[in-house]
Amino acid sequence: MNQSFSVLTQRFAIAQLEPSADVPSAVLASPGFMSITRTDDELSIVCAEDAATGLNRVDNGWRAIKVHGPFAFDQTGVLASFLDPLAAASIGIFAVSTFDTDYILVKSDNLEPAVKALKEAGHQHLEG
Template sequence: MHLKKLEQDFSVCKVEDLSKVNLDSKFCFIGKTDEERSVVCVTTDIPCNVVEREDGWKAFRIEGTNTDYILTKSDNYDRAIEVLEQAG
């Protein structure tokens, strides 16, 4: 397993709609349910129509055939990397 740390700070945001989300950003993850629309983005790329937001997230990716991205709170970031690297 090869982990790649992402240096950016991320935020999880609930938005009014997706019209102000910058889809040209390097990282942008969108979730939509019948109750809300959420965006995970680099903190400096937060859309202007945010209803709620939670800052303080970091991310890394597990590189492979299908790359997975993992978010963790900044306080737990180094520990999460350490545990996964030890687990192999």
């Protein structure tokens, strides 16, 4: 299953807050891609690096690979077709799914090897 993907230009942070914490206004106001997930255990946020300034538990230096969708909910193997080559290349990921597509975050230092691994797996890199 070959798909197309692109790399978002923005640099991201992944932050963790207490499950009852309010979502910081800087996060809500940040432009571009973001993800906010609340569970009974945590509030997990993916946002622009500058929007995460001052948060307690933050991991900076992430880049996002957008898998071009949309995909039907019953379509299987899309994310696996990206994660398998990244795992084979020993590249750790943080995945976020939306209604239409998937985003795979990799550390900035791993972006070039990640793109290479995905292209070698037959996926099409749409630049620009």
